[in-house]
Each structure stands twice: as C-alpha cells, then as structure tokens.
Amino acid sequence: MKFDNPEDIVQLTPLWEGERFENGRPKVPEDILRRMRKITLEEAWGPLWNRGYKNQFEGDLRIVHPDKIMVGRAVTAVMVPLRPDLHETLLKYGHEREGRRGFFNQWVIDSLGEDDVVVVDMYDKIYQGTYVGGNLSTAIATRTKRGGAVIWGGIRDIQQIVHIDGINVYYRGSDPTAIGDCTMVGMNVPARIGRTVCLPGDVVLGTPSGVIFIPPHLAEPTVVQAEKSQVRDVFGFIRLKEGVYTTAQIDAAWNVPLWEDFLGWFGSAEEAAEYRHLEWDRELEEARNSAHDGPGGSVRL
Template structure:
C-alpha cells in the first residue's frame, strides 16, 4: 500500500486526457479555475446532473467565509476511527516507507500546492476530530494561495482561522480538542463527503450554498455552459426591458431570427465583451434544424 500513489490516481481518472500534476491528479487549467470562480452553484450543478452525476453536491456545512467563493483542485483524504493495529501499520507506511513527518493531517497539508483544496472525510467527527486549526490553516493559505479545505468533521481555533482571508474552510463543527483517535486509510482516493463523492483532481466549487465537486473531464464543459447561460440571460434581460420579446420567447428554444439578434448584440455590445471567447455554431445549427422540422414547444431549462 502507498499513500498518494500516482499510478492509482491515473487509474481512477481515466476520462481525463489533459495535463496531470506530479502526483497524477488531473490538472484542470488555471484559466478554467479562474472562469469557474464567476459561475453559480446552480450553473455548475445542471450539466453534471443531466449527465448522471447526481451525487456531487453537499450543502450541510458551516463556512469560515460564507460570502466568498472557493475554487481549487481536490486533494482527498479518508479517515476512520482508530484501531491500534491499523494505526501502527499506517504510521509505519507513512513514516518509515514514505518519509512523512508528523500526523496524518500534516501529511495531507504538506502535499498541497497552489490552487489545491483539501477534501477530508472525517466521518463527521468533531470532538477529537478537528482536522485543522490556526497553524495548519495558515499552512494551507501559504501553500494553496487561494484554496482551502472541505472537512466532513471538525476544526478548532476559529478566531484565528477567520482572519486568514485568502482561503476558505467548509466544516461540520468546532471543538477546542485536538485531532485524535483516527487513522488515515487513503490519500487521493475516492472520498465521501456527506451525500457527495469527490475524486482526486475534481474541481471544488465552494459557494454560500455549499460545495460541488466537478469531475475534471467535465470542468470545461461546465464552465462554457454556465458562461453561455450567463450571457444569454444578460441579453434576455436587456430585450425584455426594451419590450422586444415576451418571456415565452426568451425562455423557449430560440429561432434563427432571435439568434441573429443575439449574435449582433453579442459581437458589438460591451456587456458581452468578456464572453467573446464563446462560439455559437452548434446552437445556430440546432435552431435551423428545429425550424426545418416545424414548431417546437420545448422550453430552455
């Protein structure tokens, strides 16, 4: 057995075809992470739900900075209640075979790099289950720059952690006790966080409503669909205020005339400037196809 095995991580994430980090995790691009910070939870949820990824969201958290969005690449850890023989075995693997220092939570945090988020299944343990406090949260801040942690368990030193502005922490509860009586049985393995599942390299999007784990091979698609929804909404709000269309027209599948009006606006209006990396050929082809087939009653969701 090995903690944080690149070979195992690559086997777990075969649908990812892009660049990988040295530990084998999918490396979703910095540009996608930047754009992800501008989308809403619901915009991220929709593309996943409709592709069968129905266990990616968990909302039952306390949040250190509830008004801030957190985005990063997942580094996962799975903890279980302490069993002496298992604890001794895992400590030997970490200390003697892999040269790690300190306790399990330090092993994970020492592995973090820029834009990482620690995602920890602590089996909802709060008393004697505080995964981070002031020191380790400061280490997360230093290593990840703008990442953070999602902990299905506890934290301590809240008054110190809340003063760390560049990261966020999602957690189940607070307690003054230190972490104890646990064993880490996996690092960068599938982790259950409440009702959700997270794999190493998933894009973690933390919002005021909770956290969603986005599979890396769907990250770009999710961002693009969210951005297209955003800019279409901007156009729709403008045209509705002008009285140019009814809500039924805006909410239904657009015909080619409405699409042409949108594209004329999209290519010239300053409100659409940040979205001009998007392309619309597929949407235009679909509108033309529907017109050839006759009137349709489907509504854009």
C-alpha cells in the same frame, strides 16, 4: 498500500485526457478555475445532473467565510476511527517508507500546491476530529493561495481562522480538542463527503449554499454551458427592458431571428465582451434545423 499512489490516481480518473501533476492527479487548467469562480452553484449543478452525476453537491456544512467563493483542485484524504494495530502500521509506514513527518493531516497539507483544496472524509467526527486549526489553516493559505478545505468533521481555532486571508473552510462543527483517535487509510483516493463522492483532481466549487465536486473531464463543458447561460440571460434582460421580446419568447427555444439578434449583440455589446471566447455555431444550426422541422423545436439549454 501506498499513500498518494500515482498508479491508483490515474486508474481512478481515466476520462481525464489533459495534463497531470507528478502524482497523477488531473491538473485542470488555471483558466478554467478562474472562469469557474464567476459561475453560480446552480449553473455548475445543471450540466452535471443532466449527465448523470447526481451525487456531487453537499450543503449541510458550516462555512468560515460564507460570503466568499472557493475554487480549487481536490486533494482528498479518508480517515477512520482508531484501531491500534492499523494505526501504528500506517503511521510507521508513512514515516519510514515514504519519509513523511508528523501526523496524518500534516502529510496531506504538506503536499498541497497552488489552487488546491483539501477534501477530508473525517466520518463526521468533531470531538477530537478537528482536522485543522490556526496553524494548519495558515499553512493551507500559504501553499494554495486561493484554496481551502472541505472537512466532513471538525475544526478548531475558528477565531484565528476567520482572520487568515486567502482561505475558506467548509466543516461540520467546531471543538477545542486536537485531532486524535483516528487514522488515515487513504490519500488521493475516493472520499465521501456527506452524500457526495469526491475524487482527486475534482474541481471544488464552494459557494454560500455548499460545495459541488466537478469531475475534471467535465470542468470545461460545465464552465462553457454556465457562461452561455449567463450571457444569454444578460441579453434577455436587456431586450425585456427594451420591450423587444416577451418573457415567453426569451424563455422558450429561440428561433433563428432571435438567435441572429443575439449574435449581433454578442459581437459588439460591451456587456458581452468577457464572453466572446464562446462559440454558437451548434446552437444556431439547431435553431435552423428546428425551423425546418416545424413547430416544437428544441428546448432551451
């Protein structure tokens, strides 16, 4: 076996058609990550759920900075309990064949780049399952700039980590012991985090509610749908305050006159300026088709 094997990573992510890192990991564009930081958990969850991705959210985690949003590309690791022969074989292989240094967790952190998030299946091990402490968290912050870690296991040195800028950490528990009695059996392979599955290159969105793993090929559609929901809500709040429409009109499928009112507002209102990269041809066409089909129409997106 090989750690961080490009052929395996490409095989695992065939639906991604964009740029990749040298190791084959999908490289979701920075602009998508920037826009992802502005959407809510529920706005990201909806498009995934509707496409059949129903095991992408995990909320049973503690958070170092619950008031901060974390977004980045997943770098995954899978750990298992210690079995001496397996442990020595894999540790020796990494050191001698792949030129890696230190313990397994250091291998992963040494591979990180800007906007990466470490996602570790530590099989819920907390005692001697502390994947990061103050030093490795500092290294994560330095390498990723805005990233962090999701660890289905433990961390240590929390009193140090809370003072490190540019990082957030989601974890199961804390313990003063160092990491031990465990072995890494996969790097940039599928990782189970509670009831979720994370693949290398997934966009990790960490919120006060928990984390959601967004497949790279769905990152842009998810952001676009979320942004459309946001700006429609802004318009709806304004028109409701003005008394132009009822809540029933705003919450139902929009008819053609309401869409035309929205698009006029969208093209000139200051509140809509940051959303003007969005296109609405499909929605307007659906409203027109619905008008031809009679009452009932389509459901609001």
